[in-house]
Amino acid sequence: MTDTTKTAEALKRVLGDTYALYLKTHGYHWNVEGPNFKSLHELFELNYTQMWQSMDEIAERIRALGVYAPMGAELAQLAAIDSTDNSVPSANAMVQNLVSGHETFLEGAKKALDIAQEAGDPATEGLLADLITAHEKMAWMLRSSLER
Ligand SMILES: [Fe+2]
Structure with missing residues (x-):
């Protein structure tokens, strides 16, 4: 496998995790209940x-590396985050699940960043650095929304 292919494969997991977390977050947006409904509905x-926007950037970076972007069922299979759970937990458990999801995302994104660095691919490094910044911020805001 070439360095470019390795980088694209690492980005595929990042895309799969983004998709899984996207689905989970949108579902929670619809189904969250409780006294914090409005703020959580809006934060989600x-x-x-x-x-949704970052999925497009990741997929198009995979294409720029000369590899087909994963589609359909492959997206969910690539993810380390489970998006098949259709239970509706309490608002606080939703926030906790999303925090864990962002932590899993960040592990994958940091591994992909190492691979992009080894491959000498500054454009992918830049994309991943931006994604890590964005997901650390989302995780912070969610963590700060947890009841304690
Ligand atoms: Fe909506």
Whole structure:
């Protein structure tokens, strides 16, 4: 496998994780209940909108590296985050699940960043650095929304 292919493969997991977290966040946007409904409904919307946009950037970077972007069922298979759970937990458990999801995302993104650095691919490094910044911020805001 060439360095370019390795980088694209690492980006595929990042895309899969973004997709899984996007689906989870949008579903929670619809189904969250409780006294914090409005703020969580709106926070989830901000987050899923951002992830929907970043999916396009990640997929198009994979294409720029000469590899086909994953589609359909492959997206969910690539993810380390489970998006198949359709239970509706409490608002606080939703926030906790999303925090864990962002932590899993960040592990994958940091591994991909190492691979891009080894491959000498500054454009992918820049994309991943921006994604890490965005997901650390989303994780912070979610963590700060947890009841304690
Ligand atoms: Fe909505």
